[in-house]
Amino acid sequence: MPPDFNALAVFALVAEEKSFRAAADRMGVTRSAVSQTIRKLEETLGIALVNRTTRSVGLTEAGELLYGEAAPALLGMRAALEAATNLRGPPRGRLTLAVSSIAESFLSGELLSSFLDRYPEVTLHVTVTDEEFDIVAEGYDAGVRLGEVIAQDMIAVPVSGEQRQLAVASPAYLARHGEPLHPSELARRRCIGWRRAAAVAPYRWEFAESGREFSVAVADTITTTDMGLMIKLAVAGAGISFGMEDSFRPAIARGELMPVLEDFCPRFPGFYLYYPSRRNMAPKLRALVAHLRDFR
16 A cells, blocks of 8 residues: 555654654644554555654654655645645736737736736736637636637636727828728728738638628738738828727827728627636736726
8 A cells, every 4th residue: 555645744744853742733733643643654664764762753764765755845745735825815926918919908008007006916927919829728827819719618808898890091092092982892902911920811801781791802912910010001001901990099099090991890899808717716817807897
């Protein structure tokens, strides 16, 4: 029969204290309980581990060998248990998030800054990425994505209101080429498209008409993986672009861009913080969820 790991922990305390009574006091049990545990361990191993006298307790050669081998592992286990127990306390530690580059409201800075002010013992690591992957397998605590692409087995908490995608162009471009009246015209226009990676096909522009959704494969004169460059090119009059309204809103407010084809751009559910269903959520993640609800 293999030894009881609890018995090994008791043995290690006896070895450290060189006293059955002191070991019993540390564990909050009786001296006889400690003595019985050591006796059973010795019987299981078939060899004496402790030399007992009326005045002292020492280790046999076998006891010294066992303690030397077991003590580092037991110390590591104690440290791991203490670290795990600490997670029940105030939020602390590193919180890792994978966030879509177009989640403007989450990445605005104010939300995350106020969270860190509220929970100073938490550190944040935010990876801004549009790659699709399993956040659990990659070691992230949570992610932020559009609700429509989040797996059904995830817990999802809204971090924004409804969203929509818009086609936009600069006033100068529209003055030269006119405003398109239907998405089908985009095939004949100069367009600025987005792709999430160089080896991935450009994003198809999505519209709706009379409740029917459809996509348009525009003839992209320019494609880029950088949303910031896409906006700059549209402002400079390079063509019509398409993306999240939140991304274009500052340029629209300044009069640098104008929405087109708005009647074909419906609203849809926005961004969500998502994470795996767990009975005992880490305090740092629970704190972020609570902060999101307060912030909204």
